[in-house]
Amino acid sequence: MSGLLELRDLSVHYRSARGEVTAVRSVSLGLESGQTLGLAGESGCGKSTVAMSVLRLLPRTARVEGQVLLDGEDVQGMTWGRLRAVRWAAASVVFQGAMHALNPVHRVGEQIAEPMRLHGVSGSVSALLDQVELPARAARAYPHELSGGQKQRVMIAMALACEPRLVIADEPTTALDVVVQAQVLAVLKRLVTERGIGLVMISHDLSVLASTCDRLAVMRHGQVVEEGPARQVIASPTHPHTQALAAAFPTVGDPASRHVTPSEVAPDGPVLLRAEGVRVDFGATRAVAGVDLEVRQGEIVALVGQSGSGKTTLARTLLGLQKPTAGRVLFEGRELPRSASGLRAYRRQVQLVLQDPTSALNPRHSVYEAVAEGLRIHRVQGDEAARVAEALSQAELRPPELFFPSLPHELSGGQRQRVVIAGALALGPRLLVADEPVASLDASVRGEILALLLRLRRELDLAALVITHDLGLAWTIADRVAVMYRGELVEQGTVEQVLLSPRHDYTRTLLAAVPHDQRSTRPNWTSSP
Amino acid sequence: MIRHLAGKVGGALVSLLFVVALGFLLFRVIPGDPVVAMTRGRPVTGDQLAELRARLGVDKPLTEQFVDYLAAAVRGDFGTSYVYSRPVLELIGERLWPTVLLTGTSTVLAVVIGLWLGIRGAWRRGSRSDRISTGLALAQWAMPTFWLGMLLSLATGDLFPSGGMRYPDTPPDFLSQSLDVAHHMVLPCLTMIAVVYAQYLLVMRSSLLEEMHADYLTTARAKGLRDDLVRRRHAVPNALLPTVTLVFLHLGLVVSGAITVETVFSWPGLGLLTYEALTGPDLPLLQGTFVVLAGAVITMNVFADLLYRVLDPRVRAS
Numbered sequence: 001m002s003g004l005l006e007l008r009d010l011s012v013h014y015r016s017a018r019g020e021v022t023a024v025r026s027v028s029l030g031l032e033s034g035q036t037l038g039l040a041g042e043s044g045c046g047k048s049t050v051a052m053s054v055l056r057l058l059p060r061t062a063r064v065e066g067q068v069l070l071d072g073e074d075v076q077g078m079t080w081g082r083l084r085a086v087r088w089a090a091a092s093v094v095f096q097g098a099m100h101a102l103n104p105v106h107r108v109g110e111q112i113a114e115p116m117r118l119h120g121v122s123g124s125v126s127a128l129l130d131q132v133e134l135p136a137r138a139a140r141a142y143p144h145e146l147s148g149g150q151k152q153r154v155m156i157a158m159a160l161a162c163e164p165r166l167v168i169a170d171e172p173t174t175a176l177d178v179v180v181q182a183q184v185l186a187v188l189k190r191l192v193t194e195r196g197i198g199l200v201m202i203s204h205d206l207s208v209l210a211s212t213c214d215r216l217a218v219m220r221h222g223q224v225v226e227e228g229p230a231r232q233v234i235a236s237p238t239h240p241h242t243q244a245l246a247a248a249f250p251t252v253g254d255p256a257s258r259h260v261t262p263s264e265v266a267p268d269g270p271v272l273l274r275a276e277g278v279r280v281d282f283g284a285t286r287a288v289a290g291v292d293l294e295v296r297q298g299e300i301v302a303l304v305g306q307s308g309s310g311k312t313t314l315a316r317t318l319l320g321l322q323k324p325t326a327g328r329v330l331f332e333g334r335e336l337p338r339s340a341s342g343l344r345a346y347r348r349q350v351q352l353v354l355q356d357p358t359s360a361l362n363p364r365h366s367v368y369e370a371v372a373e374g375l376r377i378h379r380v381q382g383d384e385a386a387r388v389a390e391a392l393s394q395a396e397l398r399p400p401e402l403f404f405p406s407l408p409h410e411l412s413g414g415q416r417q418r419v420v421i422a423g424a425l426a427l428g429p430r431l432l433v434a435d436e437p438v439a440s441l442d443a444s445v446r447g448e449i450l451a452l453l454l455r456l457r458r459e460l461d462l463a464a465l466v467i468t469h470d471l472g473l474a475w476t477i478a479d480r481v482a483v484m485y486r487g488e489l490v491e492q493g494t495v496e497q498v499l500l501s502p503r504h505d506y507t508r509t510l511l512a513a514v515p516h517d518q519r520s521t522r523p524n525w526t527s528s529p
Numbered sequence: 530m531i532r533h534l535a536g537k538v539g540g541a542l543v544s545l546l547f548v549v550a551l552g553f554l555l556f557r558v559i560p561g562d563p564v565v566a567m568t569r570g571r572p573v574t575g576d577q578l579a580e581l582r583a584r585l586g587v588d589k590p591l592t593e594q595f596v597d598y599l600a601a602a603v604r605g606d607f608g609t610s611y612v613y614s615r616p617v618l619e620l621i622g623e624r625l626w627p628t629v630l631l632t633g634t635s636t637v638l639a640v641v642i643g644l645w646l647g648i649r650g651a652w653r654r655g656s657r658s659d660r661i662s663t664g665l666a667l668a669q670w671a672m673p674t675f676w677l678g679m680l681l682s683l684a685t686g687d688l689f690p691s692g693g694m695r696y697p698d699t700p701p702d703f704l705s706q707s708l709d710v711a712h713h714m715v716l717p718c719l720t721m722i723a724v725v726y727a728q729y730l731l732v733m734r735s736s737l738l739e740e741m742h743a744d745y746l747t748t749a750r751a752k753g754l755r756d757d758l759v760r761r762r763h764a765v766p767n768a769l770l771p772t773v774t775l776v777f778l779h780l781g782l783v784v785s786g787a788i789t790v791e792t793v794f795s796w797p798g799l800g801l802l803t804y805e806a807l808t809g810p811d812l813p814l815l816q817g818t819f820v821v822l823a824g825a826v827i828t829m830n831v832f833a834d835l836l837y838r839v840l841d842p843r844v845r846a847s
Contacts, residue, residue: 084755089753101747105767114754118753144842
């Protein structure tokens with residue numbers, strides 16, 4: 001009667017210095033063999049805690065109530081010996097962040113073989129690697145020698161080593177770009193159908209879950225707020241939180257998720273930044289191979305491409321952090337200065353916003369110091385406190401004085417990113433270069449930060465170059481898109497042109513790799529225009 | 530790899546040259562005239578003093594002395610000791626072995642004890658045994674070496690000899706000689722271990738504590754590994770990496786760290802030689818021991834660097 005995995009009224013509490021914190025509240029879910037269950041939610045909603053409780057991997061401070069039934073057997077009641085026997089042999093985990101979940105100093109082959117030896121299962125590492133479409137020689141590599149997608153596949157191969165009936169995949173594709181993500185998801189889907197295993201997929205990205213799962217549960221504050229067939233949950237979400245999550249991952253081509261109205265587009269403003277035939281070589285490798293790009297005043301340009309396509313190197317060159325091997329970069333018609341002082345003056349005009357606000361902010365500097373630092377470096381005259389306050393309120397941290405003494409760890413992820421943006425705004429720049437500005441943020445915060453960027457453009461006539469691998473983001477806020485592939489801009493044009501009727505094959509590949517769901521009808525990108 | 534090796538060795542040679550120069554200048558600055566010290570208590574005329582100065586070469590200008598010294602040092606000649614009237618290199622060669630024996634034995638034991646206690650402490654962090662062993666190690670580390678040495682020899686009474694390296698009347702066969710040296714070594718060894726093992730304990734403990742939150746340990750647990758296997762196979766080897774560097778760096782330092790212990794227990798090693806040379810000041814001897822002690826640190830540094838590359842595949846790649 002019971003399925004492969006059944007959670008009955010599961011609650012998890014963590015003991016901490018401030019008393020008990022409840023991470024998971026009365027969650028009941030079930031999964032049959034050959035099915036995929038999606039668990040969606042933002043960071044801190046308790047979805048990983050649920051995953052960890054299945055194999056009793058929670059830290060000692062956790063107190064678990066309710067039942068976790070694995071093939072009808074209660075995990076909570078198992079002896080240590082029985083639990084060790086069940087771990088990996090009956091259920092295995094593809095952990096979040098393969099980068100850290102693999103032992104950095106063991107060869108990956110050894111790590112895949114380890115559970116096989118432990119549980120006395122016969123099998124071959126190369127056959128497992130073959131299943132995840134990796135060559136057999138990958139077994140001899142150390143984790144740092146593999147790319148993110150390859151490491152994730154190694155994790156999947158490892159999870160399959162003892163032929164478990166249940167696999168739990170915790171954010172299996174989060175750190176990967178779209179093309180690799182599509183490949184990894186395809187591998188997982190194939191394994192579910194071929195082997196009849198049960199898969200629990202955990203993600204904050206509804207579009208990923210929509211494309212892989214049969215059933216979907218949305219969690220918030222430790223509770224399941226909505227559960228049902230994936231198609232239904234995505235197509236007609238009833239809970240407002242589900243709606244917010246769905247809106248945060250826009251569908252390219254869906255007019256409802258495009259926040260830029262054509263009237264806002266100012267295609268004939270003066271050109272602010274222009275790259276002419278920029279080429280950057282690192283030794284024998286060509287990172288950027290002859291790029292022409294323009295950013296006009298008040299315009300938002302999205303530079304999209306996979307990791308390794310050279311987009312970050314191009315951005316560094318535009319900021320004057322990297323000297324181009326050939327070609328030139330012009331700001332307001334003048335070539336970038338080469339002297340240190342000239343570059344410093346230039347960087348007041350062009351500010352950088354980094355991907356991860358947590359690592360971009362010094363953990364021991366208060367918000368005030370973080371924002372004022374740029375002013376001090378550039379020796380800006382005038383009332384420092386007033387400028388900092390103005391920048392913070394422009395970044396919608398109000399009232400600004402309240403945030404002055406705060407340290408980064410006291411702020412939420414979205415607030416931290418606002419501090420980073422305020423730090424850039426304090427200098428009164430004309431152009432922001434934003435490298436994946438929302439990639440590390442939660443779904444509900446993404447929208448706010450994007451709205452902020454749009455408002456800044458409207459009110460301050462600020463231009464922005466947004467570097468991203470996320471086509472949905474480009475669709476949401478950009479006026480124009482430039483697609484970068486192997487160091488070259490293969491396609492450039494307005495968002496509607498490039499994303500709705502792409503001309504280059506690579507753009508089509510990128511668009512096809514975006515996880516599909518059934519929310520809206522999409523143009524058929526694979527056919528030639 | 531070879532380029533890396535050449536770079537490291539080249540860098541080490543530059544440091545060594547710097548040490549030679551520094552050693553020369555440093556000991557000219559300290560107060561005390563060697564000629565006066567050598568002739569103390571004897572009636573000497575001004576002419577005799579001048580002649581002695583000329584013989585020792587200390588009458589020439591400082592730059593000329595330095596050039597002479599450097600030229601000789603490159604040929605492997607570190608001059609002649611004022612006090613012993615024997616080549617410095619020969620004296621150092623004689624005293625090197627006792628020091629290596631003493632510091633080598635105590636370092637190996639201190640490393641083993643320190644790492645073991647560090648691993649135990651980190652794995653049972655905050656337990657009573659962790660708190661006691663960490664506290665005890667810190668207390669011993671804080672103790673002055675000479676004081677602890679004297680205390681130990683007082684406390685053990687006649688159980689162990691409290692000075693020298695061997696009795697003069699020991700039979701000359703190898704076994705009796707070795708046992709005699711081991712017997713003499715107990716107290717100085719204990720003193721050194723007691724003081725230094727705390728460092729290894731603390732480094733190992735904190736490095737393992739850092740590793741213990743690593744995600745790959747959760748992976749290992751999820752695979753069904755027993756707790757002690759998780760520790761032995763995954764956590765400890767990785768936590769050992771930074772410790773290896775420290776141990777090697779410290780191996781070089783330990784030689785000079787033996788100065789107090791050797792002086793307290795009159796152990797005829799380099800430390801005692803340095804101490805004796807300081808009272809002169811016996812300038813050539815001081816310079817010689819200084820170069821050897823500093824050279825040991827530099828050499829071990831290079832070793833630590835190379836060993837780390839062998840042990841950690843991540844460093845190898847970059």
